[in-house]
Amino acid sequence: MMIKVVHACRRLRWPVWAVLLVLVWLALGSATILLGARLSRPIELCLFKRLTGLACPTCGFTRGILCLLRGQAGQAWLHNPLLFSALALFFTDTASRLFFGRTVRIHLTQAERTVAWPAACVLLALNWIYVIFCIG
Numbered sequence: 001m002m003i004k005v006v007h008a009c010r011r012l013r014w015p016v017w018a019v020l021l022v023l024v025w026l027a028l029g030s031a032t033i034l035l036g037a038r039l040s041r042p043i044e045l046c047l048f049k050r051l052t053g054l055a056c057p058t059c060g061f062t063r064g065i066l067c068l069l070r071g072q073a074g075q076a077w078l079h080n081p082l083l084f085s086a087l088a089l090f091f092t093d094t095a096s097r098l099f100f101g102r103t104v105r106i107h108l109t110q111a112e113r114t115v116a117w118p119a120a121c122v123l124l125a126l127n128w129i130y131v132i133f134c135i136g
Contacts, residue, residue, distance in 0.1 A: 001112055008103035012094065029062045057128045058083060060135040079135055082127035 028045065036043045048056035060079030067076035077084045096102050108116055 002107040004105045004107070005102050006105050007101055008097050010098055010101050012097065055131045055136055057124060057131065059131050080127070080131055082123065
């Protein structure tokens with residue numbers, strides 16, 4: 001594995017579909033929170049959980065974002081550790097690009113990739129088990 005800090009363009013080029021997806025998610029989350037407050041009961045937004053009764057791998061993310069907005073970063077991380085760790089890495093990389101014009105590049109050999117993908121799948125599965133049993 002080779003890790004390098006390299007020069008990167010400070011101008012971020014995000015795909016339009018990704019920006020729209022985040023905006024739709026924010027709008028749905030906000031509408032759900034407002035409607036739930038108006039009805040005085042929480043509304044289940046996760047379709048997977050409504051259909052199966054089990055938490056999905058991303059369950060807890062909206063509640064975690066609300067915790068972040070209240071300044072409770074540790075509580076947010078407990079809602080979904082894998083997603084909030086990835087979010088922290090994303091914001092760290094984005095800040096590094098904007099302020100310093102640098103980013104981290106990780107180069108894996110083919111043998112390392114064959115180990116990395118199953119390891120990522122196991123990490124995702126462990127996080128999902130945590131979310132199902134601890135956050136639910």
